[in-house]
Amino acid sequence: MYFVEKTKGLNIVKNFDYLLFSAVLLLSTLGFLVVRSATLTRADGGFRIAVSQLAGLVIGITLAVIMSYIDYKDFKLFGSGLYIVSVILLIVVLKFGSGEELGSRSWLDLGFVTLQPSEVAKVAFIMVASIFLERILEGQRRGSFIKLILYSSIIIGLVVIQKDFGTSMVFMAIFLIMLFICRVPIKYFVSMVAAIIPVGLIMWFFVLNEKRKGRIISFLYPELDPQGAGFNVLRSKYAIGSGQLWGKGLFEGIQTQNNMVPVKESDFIFSVIGEELGFIGAVVIVFLLFFILIRCIYIAKNSRDKYGSIMVIGVAGMIAVHTFENIGMSIGILPCTGIPLPFVSQGATNLVTNFMAIGIVLSVSARRKKVIFNSSQ
Template sequence: MKIDNIIDKKLLKNIDIGIIISVILLFVAGIIAISSATGVAYGGSLRYVKIQSVAFVLGLIAMLITLVIDYNTFGEMSKTIYIVSIILLISVLIFGKEVKGSKSWFDFGVVNFQPSEIVKISFILSFAKVLEKREDTLDTFKGILPVVLYIVPIVGLILLQNDFGTALVFVFFIAFMLFAAGIGYKYVFGAVVLGILSLPLLWFYVFEDYQRKRILVFLNPEMDPLGRGYHVIQSKIAVGSGQFWGKGLYQGTQNNLGFIPERHTDFIFSVIGEEMGLVGSVAIILLFMLLIMRCIYIAKISKDSYGKYICIGVMAMFLFHILENIGMTIGMMPVTGIPLPFVSYGGSSLLTNMIAIGLVLNVGMRRQVIRF
């Protein structure tokens, strides 16, 4: 295993400050929003704030450990990482706990852990190695077939957990990684056509009744204003009522009166929109834009294809979460239970995101090709 002593000073000079600043500011904004959503200012429990803070500290430790290990070491372990990922996903199907219709959690009493979160990172690491080895053959059927067969077990196991939202995250970042690796356009076109043609089959034979209703309510929330459309309607009211400057921290009426559901997790952006207004919402979006752009930049300057694909995968994972979460709070995307990175409450998600940031920083730190 390639481990640098503590971390060489030359490597530290290459660390991306923009990413670190954006992550810290997003976490601080998240803690403030979580404290407001859980009513801390009015005597509410500090439990969620404390757990999120502990998760952030653990995430920092995990990130530092990730920085110390040369990222190419993960490439050498890619087969083992892939097998462990499969075992985790099978284990949660057998021994996992069902939460909100998805059997995707391990219950450890004090905390719950969602394996698919960490599998996002492990799959990016292993899949990036597959692409590095096959990037010159992705324009042929013989080259693309093994890649597809590599993807199917992971996505299939997540679908068996009845976690369609997480499966979409995987499909999204896999598509970005394939595109970056130079997949032939005929296969992209074929996949799009196949996806469109399969929609009727998915609608009638794959989607559960609640999933079909969720899509219909997304198209018209008012068709079920007190049921499945309630989340989106109340969220849009909250975001809109914040107007330009917001109602002020801890002053949101939709938030404090409990009209916003899941306001410390999935709908945390609604709290930000109501209390911090357009100014605060745009500030959060700009921080995310900085994070995404820095990930793309590091992918561009990485010393090898493996590092590039890791950064593209992480970037796309973040991008999907951002677009889906913010989109669903303003009625632009269907509700899927996807958290907002570094902002929404959730230990598994925060830990995964911190490790992902560590990987991107790792690639950036080691971007120079060593010459002897």
């Protein structure tokens, strides 16, 4: 069993991080409205997606509040269990999953809901990786680093087998951010970065098909194939640019409401924001995301211990990578990878996962200044 430090006599209502939670609620509310606009032209008026998104929002908020009440030290045990469940689901999705028509077998259709196991695995990954990084920082380096690589490789490898290369890159980016911020000895960090180079070459020449290579090339020269690989990027840029300062108004976008922008409810949701809410609306969304990141960094810096700090850094890394990649591919400066914008893009699983991650941060934040009483389990 893990040695768990407990916070005694905590008043969670008094210590709850209302500032962070309010920013997340405002962002997710705006996200729901934008998704509603993006799906309005569907055959059912976007009703099914709206219900799914609203359900994800309610479940996510509930889980975030519940997790804020749990002492984050208990996440060592909970994270280990969630890791095992995530691995099992990632294996199951390889056999029974769907979504190959979209490029990767990443979803499990449960009838009443569609689950994306790789999203849940992100939270489990952060929790488990934080355990080993804490041990490395406390001097238990060799054995802990080997276990860290092993546990990380299992998750990332299963996601790669799904052919969900965008999500696998998110995992690797989160991992490297956590290593770098935690000031892991440079030899470990360099060895990880060095390993990425041959893996990248192998994937380019032997794993990626021409369609995926085209996505990478199109972000540099979308005009080379305006009706093929570069189509999504060009349409997205046109939509964002046409919004100008104030935008055309919610539900009033010409490009987005006439289905000229593909996958506008998730991958290219920022195109809807840019066209319908304009530069001002885009700045508001970016500011809220940036504020959440800054708040996470502040909480990590003031955490009562390394484990809490590392977990919050992992959450911040996850949100940052998703934010930069989604907005970057929408404006044509990063490759198209199908990465959603946190708390904004359509996808109930992703929304619930993001709220779970915020629940971790809220738990750490509520206990960052409390006196610790040691107890063993």
